[in-house]
Amino acid sequence: MFKKSISTFILFLLTISHAYGDKVKVGMITTLSGGGSGLGIDIRDGFALAVKDEPNIEIFSGDDQRKPDIAVQLADKMIQSDKVDIITGIVWSNLAMAVVPAVVNQGKFYLSPNAGPSLLAGKKCHKNYFNIAWQNDNLHEAAGGYASSAGFKNSFIIAPNYPAGKDALTGYKRYFKGSIENEVYTKLGQTDYAAEIAKIRASKADSVYFFLPGGMGIAFIKQFSQAQVDLPLVGPAFSFDQGILKAVGNAALGVKNTSQWSKDIENAENKKFVEDFQSAYGRLPSLYASQGYDTGKIIVSAMANASIKDMDAFREALKNAPTQGFKSTRGKFAFSSNHHPIQDIYVREVVEENGTLTNKLISSGLVDHSNFYVDQCKM
Amino acid sequence: MSLQLFIEQLLNGIQFGFMLFLMSAGLTLIFGVMGLINLAHGSFFMIGAFSASFVAGLTGNFLLAILASLIFPALIGIMVESSIIRKLYERDHLDQVLATFALILIFSEATRYIFGAFPLFLDIPNILQGNILLPGEIVYSKYRLIIIIIGLFIAIGLYFLINRTLLGIQIKAGQNDRQMIRVLGINISRLYTIVFAMGAALAGLAGALIGAIQSVEVGMGEPVLILAFVVIVIGGIGSIKGALIGALLIGVLDTMARLFLPIFFELIMETSQALSLGSSLASISAYLLMALVLIFRPTGLFGKK
Numbered sequence: 047m048f049k050k051s052i053s054t055f056i057l058f059l060l061t062i063s064h065a066y067g068d069k070v071k072v073g074m075i076t077t078l079s080g081g082g083s084g085l086g087i088d089i090r091d092g093f094a095l096a097v098k099d100e101p102n103i104e105i106f107s108g109d110d111q112r113k114p115d116i117a118v119q120l121a122d123k124m125i126q127s128d129k130v131d132i133i134t135g136i137v138w139s140n141l142a143m144a145v146v147p148a149v150v151n152q153g154k155f156y157l158s159p160n161a162g163p164s165l166l167a168g169k170k171c172h173k174n175y176f177n178i179a180w181q182n183d184n185l186h187e188a189a190g191g192y193a194s195s196a197g198f199k200n201s202f203i204i205a206p207n208y209p210a211g212k213d214a215l216t217g218y219k220r221y222f223k224g225s226i227e228n229e230v231y232t233k234l235g236q237t238d239y240a241a242e243i244a245k246i247r248a249s250k251a252d253s254v255y256f257f258l259p260g261g262m263g264i265a266f267i268k269q270f271s272q273a274q275v276d277l278p279l280v281g282p283a284f285s286f287d288q289g290i291l292k293a294v295g296n297a298a299l300g301v302k303n304t305s306q307w308s309k310d311i312e313n314a315e316n317k318k319f320v321e322d323f324q325s326a327y328g329r330l331p332s333l334y335a336s337q338g339y340d341t342g343k344i345i346v347s348a349m350a351n352a353s354i355k356d357m358d359a360f361r362e363a364l365k366n367a368p369t370q371g372f373k374s375t376r377g378k379f380a381f382s383s384n385h386h387p388i389q390d391i392y393v394r395e396v397v398e399e400n401g402t403l404t405n406k407l408i409s410s411g412l413v414d415h416s417n418f419y420v421d422q423c424k425m
Numbered sequence: 426m427s428l429q430l431f432i433e434q435l436l437n438g439i440q441f442g443f444m445l446f447l448m449s450a451g452l453t454l455i456f457g458v459m460g461l462i463n464l465a466h467g468s469f470f471m472i473g474a475f476s477a478s479f480v481a482g483l484t485g486n487f488l489l490a491i492l493a494s495l496i497f498p499a500l501i502g503i504m505v506e507s508s509i510i511r512k513l514y515e516r517d518h519l520d521q522v523l524a525t526f527a528l529i530l531i532f533s534e535a536t537r538y539i540f541g542a543f544p545l546f547l548d549i550p551n552i553l554q555g556n557i558l559l560p561g562e563i564v565y566s567k568y569r570l571i572i573i574i575i576g577l578f579i580a581i582g583l584y585f586l587i588n589r590t591l592l593g594i595q596i597k598a599g600q601n602d603r604q605m606i607r608v609l610g611i612n613i614s615r616l617y618t619i620v621f622a623m624g625a626a627l628a629g630l631a632g633a634l635i636g637a638i639q640s641v642e643v644g645m646g647e648p649v650l651i652l653a654f655v656v657i658v659i660g661g662i663g664s665i666k667g668a669l670i671g672a673l674l675i676g677v678l679d680t681m682a683r684l685f686l687p688i689f690f691e692l693i694m695e696t697s698q699a700l701s702l703g704s705s706l707a708s709i710s711a712y713l714l715m716a717l718v719l720i721f722r723p724t725g726l727f728g729k730k
Contacts, residue, residue: 080533081644084542207704231700233708235648237639240437241683248430264544264640273566274555293544293640
C-alpha cells in the first residue's frame with residue numbers, strides 16, 4: 047500500500063514537471079450579451095471544452111458587448127489586476143484593432159480566435175500576436191476563386207462599412223477574374239436591404255457576393271429570397287453557420303459558401319470535437335466554436351513544451367504547436383511567418399439533411415492557402 | 426437610374442418610415458403624456474418579434490403570430506408599468522434613463538435565457554411571398570406593401586383615437602396639464618397604464634412585422650429605438666402627427682441617401698473613396714437632419730412652443 051502510494055506520488059510529480067506546472071492565466075474578452083452574442087458564446091464554449099482537462103489554465107471571462115471601449119477597459123483590467131498572460135476571444139475586427147496593439151506591446155500574448163484584420167497581418171503585425179482562425183481576406187478570396195471557376199463574369203458585391211467589410215471585398219476581388227458590376231458598403235448593423243436589393247435587381251450582374259455577418263446576413267438572405275431576384279448568391283461561411291441556418295430557413299438552400307472548417311471534415315480530432323461539443327452543450331458546434339477550440343488546444347500544446355515564464359520559449363512553442371502535438375479540427379494547419387494559418391479553404395453547399403438545414407463539402411477551394419500580407423510584415 | 430428604381434426606392438423609404446412610425450408613436454405618447462423617457466421601448470419591439478416567432482413556430486399561423494405580437498408586449502407593458510415605471514414619473518429624467526436602461530439589460534438577458542443566443546426563425550406567409558406589379562411597370566414586394574398599408578391604417582386609427590374618443594381627449598388633456606386632469610377626477614394611473622400598454626403593443630407589432638424580413642435576435646430593438654428618438658425630436662415631442670411626418674421624412678431620407686450619395690460622390694472623386702464616403706455620410710443623414718431641425722425649430726416640426 048505504502049509502496050503504491052509512493053509510486054503514484056512520483057508518477058504525479060513526473061506529470062507535473064512534464065507540463066512545467068506554471069499556471070497560465072487567460073483573459074477571454076468576447077461578446078456574451080446583446081447582438082452578436084451567439085458568436086462570442088460559441089468561441090467561449092469551444093475554448094472551455096478544449097482546456098477542460100488542463101488544470102493549469104485559469105480563465106478570466108469578460109463581456110465586451112460588441113463595444114470597442116468596453117473591450118479596451120476589460121483588457122486593461124485583465125492585464126493590470128488579474129495579471130493574465132494571454133488574451134483571446136474577440137469576435138469583431140474593430141474591437142481587435144482597439145485592443146490587440148496595446149496588449150501585445152505590454153508583453154502579453156494575443157491569440158485571435160476570429161478577427162484577422164489586414165493591418166495586424168501586415169504593417170502592424172507583432173511577434174506576440176497569433177491568429178488561429180484566418181486572415182480576414184481568406185474566406186472571401188476562396189469565394190472569389192469559386193465564383194470564377196463557376197463561370198460568373200460580373201458580380202455585385204456588398205459588405206458593411208468597417209475594417210473586415212473592406213478586407214472581405216478586397217479579398218473577393220483579388221481572386222475573382224470577372225468584372226465588378228457594383229460595390230456597395232452598408233452601415234454596420236443595418237438590417238433592411240430593400241434599397242440594395244432594388245439596386246441588384248436593376249443591375250446587369252450575373253452573381254451576388256455578400257459578407258454580412260450575424261443578423262445582417264439573416265436579414266439579407268431572407269429579403270433577397272423574398273424579393274425573388276433570380277441570381278446566384280455566394281457568401282462566406284459566417285452567414286451559413288448552424289445557428290444562422292435555423293433562422294434563415296429554406297431561403298439559404300443551395301447557396302454556395304466558403305469555410306476553413308465544416309462539421310463533416312474527416313479527421314479524428316474533428317469527429318471528437320463535434321461529438322464532445324454536442325454532448326457538453328446540446329447543440330451542433332459552429333465554425334466559431336471550432337476556432338475557439340483550436341485556440342484552446344494550441345495553448346495546451348504550447349504549455350506542454352514551454353513555460354509561460356519564458357516568453358521567448360513560449361512564443362516558439364506556440365509557433366511550433368502545429369508540429370509539436372497540436373492537431374487542428376480542420377486537418378492541415380501551419381503558421382505563416384506573420385503568425386496566421388496556412389490551411390485549406392473549402393466550398394460548401396447548404397443542403398437539407400433529415401429535415402434540418404446544414405452544409406455539405408463540395409470541393410476544396412484553395413489548398414494550403416496563406417495570406418497576402420506576409421511580405422508586409424516585419425517582425 | 427431608371428424611374429422604376431427610383432419609385433421602388435421611394436416606396437422602400439415610405440415602408441421604413443411607417444415602421445419607424447409604429448415605434449415612435451408609442452414613444453412620443455409616453456413622453457408627451459407621462460413625461461417619461463422610456464429607453465426600454467426597443468425591448469417591446471424585440472418582445473413582439475420573439476412572441477410572434479414563438480407563436481408562428483407553434484401554430485404555423487402568421488395572423489395568430491401578429492396577434493401575439495400585440496398582446497404579449499401589451500401585457501408585459503402593463504406589468505412593468507404598474508410595478509416599476511409608475512415609480513419613475515415623479516423622478517427626473519436622469520433617473521428614468523438609468524432605470525429604463527436597466528430594463529433593457531434585464532429584458533435582453535431574460536430573452537436570451539429563455540430563447541438562447543441564436544436568432545429565431547420567422548418568415549412571411551406564402552401568400553405574401555414575392556412581388557406585385559404596380560402601375561408603371563414597378564415591381565414591388567407584396568409584404569412591404571402590406572406593411573405600408575398596415576402603417577397607414579394605424580396612423581388613421583390613432584388620429585381618430587386621439588381626436589374623436591374620450592380616451593383621446595384624456596390623453597390630450599394629460600399632455601397639456603397633468604395636474605389639472607388629476608384634479609378633475611380622471612383616473613390618471615389607469616390612463617397611464619393604457620397609454621403605456623398601447624405604446625408597447627405598437628412597438629411589438631413593428632417588431633413582428635420587421636422580424637419576418639430581418640432577423641429575430643436579442644438586441645434587435647436598440648438600433649430602431651435610436652432612430653425612433655430622432656423621429657420624435659424632429660416631429661416634436663408628444664405629437665402623433667409629428668411622429669408620422671418625422672418617421673416618413675427619416676425613412677425616405679435614409680433610403681434615398683443610401684442610393685444617391687455614393688453615385689453623387691462618384692462624379693467628383695475616385696470610386697473607392699466615393700463609395701466609402703457616400704455610405705458613411707448616408708448612415709449619418711438622419712442625424713444631420715435632426716441637427717438642422719434643432720437649429721431652426723428647437724421644439725421640432727410640430728412641437729409645442
